[in-house]
Amino acid sequence: MNERLKGLxxxxxxxxNKTPFxxxxxxxxxxxxxxxxxxxxxxxELYFEVRxxxxxxxxxxxxxxxxxxxxxxxxxxxxxxxxxxxALLCCRQFLSVTNLERKxxxxxxxxxxxxxxxxxxxxxxxxxTLAWDEMVVFLENGGQLRMDG
Amino acid sequence: MIELKNIKSHFPIFQHHPDLVxxxxxxxxQKPQSVIDVISNFYKKENANIHRGIYxxxxxxxxxxxxxxxxxxQFLNAKSADEIVYTSGTTASINLxxxxxxxxxxxxxxxxxxxxxEHHANLIPWQMVCKKAGAxxxxxxxxxxxELDLAFFKTMLSxxxxxxxxxxxxxxxxxxxxxxEMIDLAHQKDIPVLVDGAQSVAHYPIDLQALDVDFxxxxxxxxxxxxxxxxxxxxxxxxxxxxxxxxxxxxxxNVTFESSIFAxxxxxxxxxxxxxxxxxxxxxxxxFVNELDRNEVLVFLKEIENNLISKLLEINDLSIxxxxxxxxxxxxxxxxxxxxxxxxxxxxxxxxAVRAGHHCTxxxxxxxxxxxxxxxxxxxxxxxxxxxxxxxxxxxxxQFFG
Numbered sequence: 318m319n320e321r322l323k324g325l326x327x328x329x330x331x332x333x334n335k336t337p338f339x340x341x342x343x344x345x346x347x348x349x350x351x352x353x354x355x356x357x358x359x360x361x362e363l364y365f366e367v368r369x370x371x372x373x374x375x376x377x378x379x380x381x382x383x384x385x386x387x388x389x390x391x392x393x394x395x396x397x398x399x400x401x402x403x404a405l406l407c408c409r410q411f412l413s414v415t416n417l418e419r420k421x422x423x424x425x426x427x428x429x430x431x432x433x434x435x436x437x438x439x440x441x442x443x444x445x446t447l448a449w450d451e452m453v454v455f456l457e458n459g460g461q462l463r464m465d466g
Numbered sequence: 467m468i469e470l471k472n473i474k475s476h477f478p479i480f481q482h483h484p485d486l487v488x489x490x491x492x493x494x495x496q497k498p499q500s501v502i503d504v505i506s507n508f509y510k511k512e513n514a515n516i517h518r519g520i521y522x523x524x525x526x527x528x529x530x531x532x533x534x535x536x537x538x539x540q541f542l543n544a545k546s547a548d549e550i551v552y553t554s555g556t557t558a559s560i561n562l563x564x565x566x567x568x569x570x571x572x573x574x575x576x577x578x579x580x581x582x583x584e585h586h587a588n589l590i591p592w593q594m595v596c597k598k599a600g601a602x603x604x605x606x607x608x609x610x611x612x613e614l615d616l617a618f619f620k621t622m623l624s625x626x627x628x629x630x631x632x633x634x635x636x637x638x639x640x641x642x643x644x645x646x647e648m649i650d651l652a653h654q655k656d657i658p659v660l661v662d663g664a665q666s667v668a669h670y671p672i673d674l675q676a677l678d679v680d681f682x683x684x685x686x687x688x689x690x691x692x693x694x695x696x697x698x699x700x701x702x703x704x705x706x707x708x709x710x711x712x713x714x715x716x717x718x719x720n721v722t723f724e725s726s727i728f729a730x731x732x733x734x735x736x737x738x739x740x741x742x743x744x745x746x747x748x749x750x751x752x753x754f755v756n757e758l759d760r761n762e763v764l765v766f767l768k769e770i771e772n773n774l775i776s777k778l779l780e781i782n783d784l785s786i787x788x789x790x791x792x793x794x795x796x797x798x799x800x801x802x803x804x805x806x807x808x809x810x811x812x813x814x815x816x817x818x819a820v821r822a823g824h825h826c827t828x829x830x831x832x833x834x835x836x837x838x839x840x841x842x843x844x845x846x847x848x849x850x851x852x853x854x855x856x857x858x859x860x861x862x863x864x865q866f867f868g
Contacts (some may be wrong), residue, residue: 319815326808331867357807357823358837380837382805383867441811 324434333387338394339376352451384444405456487818492843504750534749551732555696556664557587559683564591566708574600581606583636586826612639612788635665638825639788640796691751695744705731712737795844806840
């Protein structure tokens with residue numbers, strides 16, 4: 318097995334891909350956020366229940382590659398229970414891992430750091446950031462869905 | 467004559483990437499040294515604009531440019547070089563027919579027929595023209611194997627149908643459609659037919675006069691030639707009756723401020739300075755293909771296809787999309803619980819180039835209720851051993867993600 322591939326498909330990513338966290342639809346959700354990559358067809362829906370500015374429940378469902386599925390699983394696991402401010406901070410931390418010009422070398426934990434190898438696969442970078450990018454737009458808009466969302 | 471067993475040495479890409487297993491030939495083919503040289507030499511030694519200058523370089527460039535037209539006509543067995551229009555590729559060729567041929571003839575309530583397996587390039591142009599005219603856009607259905615329903619096709623043909631546009635070989639399923647029979651059926655009702663030959667022309671000999679097809683399109687880059695050059699073949703009676711789609715220099719007989727008279731086909735469709743080096747490169751690509759034993763190519767590719775499909779079918783949880791009786795070496799597949807992009811990334815790290823995605827055929831993906839497939843497509847420089855290597859890696863992927 319190729320070493321570069323081992324770097325990309327770390328055990329933790331494969332585990333999240335196989336048994337993702339909070340992987341279910343929620344018809345009662347306050348918001349449904351769609352993360353869609355038109356280039357490859359990856360499509361996830363994130364179901365929120367928000368009370369008093371806190372993401373009390375967060376699940377996801379959809380179709381995507383191992384990287385995008387694991388990344389979304391890690392997103393819901395980390396953002397659940399956070400208020401919008403803390404959630405946005407968390408998103409920015411995650412996205413700093415895949416940022417090609419990353420300066421902050423502080424270790425952000427195994428789950429986040431697992432995605433740093435995606436930088437060596439430019440075609441796969443979007444897989445790692447798909448749900449996180451959408452989440453940032455949502456949170457920066459104060460929890461408003463985009464018109465096309 | 468170029469022998470298949472030595473053919474890799476004609477393609478410099480394999481000297482630069484000795485381990486490359488290139489299985490993305492349905493997207494674009496690699497270029498032989500002769501094509502690269504002819505383009506490079508044109509710019510180095512022969513560059514001039516065509517049809518205008520009377521100095522020797524311009525005359526020579528014009529002659530070379532026009533000679534390729536004759537070469538293409540001969541290669542496809544068209545009746546005359548005047549039936550060969552240079553375009554930027556298959557997409558531009560189809561759009562030209564949609565705008566210049568179909569659009570002016572299409573009235574409300576008319577019909578246009580395509581098939582269920584068309585590339586977006588042979589779908590959207592007709593869809594747009596139909597919408598504008600209020601015409602019906604109809605689709606020949608296919609079965610689970612990816613074969614068109616000819617019996618149903620027969621019932622679709624009526625006086626209302628103004629054009630049938632079908633692909634010769636499906637770029638996502640590999641199906642080889644029975645175009646001879648389909649053209650014949652359409653002609654019985656006097657309906658013109660366009661065949662998209664993008665996936666067929668490199669490997670399958672085409673005889674336009676025997677087919678009696680009305681329009682035929684292909685791209686240079688899928689037949690070992692450069693990108694940005696393509697061909698529209700049209701029967702003379704249709705081409706000369708078509709209004710140009712683009713206007714400008716080099717496509718006129720006479721221009722005044724009051725009006726302009728357009729040149730005859732094919733020049734009337736080639737406004738502005740065209741891709742001259744691309745045309746000359748395409749000529750070299752056709753020379754290259756003419757040096758092959760085309761029957762040997764077909765036998766070789768059939769062996770690859772049979773070997774590949776039988777080995778892939780042995781793998782559990784692997785599905786092949788498109789198992790038509792008459793099929794080319796384009797093989798689309800999926801693996802249970804493994805995303806096509808993970809497969810393609812894994813193979814890419816092993817120097818195997820494949821494509822993952824919807825292959826510009828989203829309705830085909832919808833038909834099989836899948837978002838994407840992984841596609842391996844073979845050509846003349848692939849080796850029998852590459853099939854084994856590919857299958858071995860597919861098994862490793864299954865183990866890895868399993």
